[in-house]
Amino acid sequence: MTLQEKLLEVKELKTYFMTNRGVTRSVDGVSFTIEHGEVLGIVGESGSGKSVTSYSVMGLVDEPGEIVGGEILFEGKDLTKISKKELKKLQGNSISMIFQEPVTSLNPLLKIGYQISENIILHQSMNKRMAKQKSIEMLKKVGIARANELYNAYPHELSGGMRQRVMIAIALSCNPKLLIADEPTTALDVTIQAQILSLMKNLRMDINTSVMIISHDLGVIAELADRVLVMYAGQVIEEGNVFDLFKSPKHPYTLGLINSTPKITDTKELLDSIPGTVPGPSEMPTGCRFHPRCKFAMKKCVNHEPFLQKLSSGSKVRCWLHEEKEVNIVDESE
Structure with missing residues (x-):
C-alpha cells in the first residue's frame, strides 16, 4: 500500500x-x-x-x-x-462500528467487561488477563469512572450515555x-x-x-x-x-x-x-x-x-x- x-x-x-x-x-x-x-x-x-x-x-x-x-x-x-x-x-x-442503539447492541446477559475482552481476545491474540487489563484501560479512555468496578457491571446497570461509551470502547479496543x-x-x-x-x-x-x-x-x-x-x-x-x-x-x-x-x-x-x-x-x-x-x-x-x-x-x-x-x-x- x-x-x-x-x-x-x-x-x-x-x-x-x-x-x-x-x-x-x-x-x-x-x-x-x-x-x-x-x-x-x-x-x-x-x-x-x-x-x-x-x-x-x-x-x-x-x-x-x-x-x-x-x-x-x-x-x-x-x-x-x-x-x-x-x-x-x-x-x-x-473496521469497527458504533451502532445506533447501545441497548440492543450490547448483550444484556453478559457483563460489559466480558463483551470488551471478547473482541480483544478474538483479534489481538491476548490471554484473558491481558484482555481484562486492556478492557479497563479502554473504559478509562472513554471517560468511565470506576472502570475496575464497572468492568463487572451488566448493561442495564448503566445509563444511556455510559452504554454508548462502552460501545465506543468496544469499537476502539483494537485500534x-x-x-x-x-x-x-x-x-x-x-x-x-x-x-x-x-x-x-x-x-x-x-x-x-x-x-x-x-x-x-x-x-x-x-x-x-x-x-x-x-x-x-x-x-x-x-x-x-x-x-x-x-x-x-x-x-x-x-x-x-x-x-x-x-x-x-x-x-x-x-x-x-x-x-x-x-x-x-x-x-x-x-x-x-x-x-x-x-x-x-x-x-x-x-x-x-x-x-x-x-x-x-x-x-x-x-x-x-x-x-x-x-x-x-x-x-x-x-
Whole structure:
C-alpha cells in the first residue's frame, strides 16, 4: 500500500433489497472516498440510504438485501469480493462500528467487561488477563469512572450515555483504521451528546482513526466532519468541505436541511421545513428525485436525471441549476 492510497474508496455502490413489492434501491450508485485520519459526515433524512451505506461497508447487509454492483476498496482490497473469513478478520479489528442503539447492541446477559475482552481476545491474540487489563484501560479512555468496578457491571446497570461509551470502547479496543458511527448520539440528552462528541474528537486525534459518521443532525456533522456527503433517495446529491457546504450549499435539498435546523439566534416562531417526504421505492419520480419537493425545479428536472458534477470550488452537486455555471442558491423566504 502506498502512502497516497485512500483508506476507503467506494465506487458506484448499489445495495438493493428484494421484497415482495419489488426491488428497493436503498443505495443506488454511491461513490466517495475517505483519507487516512479524515472524518467524513453523511447526512440526510430517514430513508435516504445513509445507514445501508454504512452497513454495506461493514459487510453487514443480510437477505433480502444484497450488494448488486460497485466496489468497496479498503486499503486497495475489494471487500465485496473477499471471503466471509477474511471479512470477519476485518470486522471489529481494522473496521469497527458504533451502532445506533447501545441497548440492543450490547448483550444484556453478559457483563460489559466480558463483551470488551471478547473482541480483544478474538483479534489481538491476548490471554484473558491481558484482555481484562486492556478492557479497563479502554473504559478509562472513554471517560468511565470506576472502570475496575464497572468492568463487572451488566448493561442495564448503566445509563444511556455510559452504554454508548462502552460501545465506543468496544469499537476502539483494537485500534481500528476506520470507525463507522451510525447516529452515535441519538436519544442522548444534550449534555451527554456533547460529551460523546468531544470524546470522539479526542480519540480520533489520539489514534489517528478515520471516521465515517452518519447522522440526520447537522449540528453533529458540523462539529466532527472534515467533509460532508449529503444523501437523498439512495444517491449522493452534494459533497463538499464542511465549511463550504454550510456557508454556501449548492443543492436545494442541502439548503432546506440547513434552514430547517434550529439556530440559537432565530426569532421565528416556526421552523422552516422541506415539503413532502423522501419517496418510497414504488414512487420514485422520473428525472431528479428531489424535484417534487424543490422550489427551484425546472421543466428539465422532471424528465432528466442530473449527474453528479464537480464544480470549480471543488464541491460536487447533482442538480441542473449548475449545468452551465456555479450558482449560489438563495432562499427567498429569508
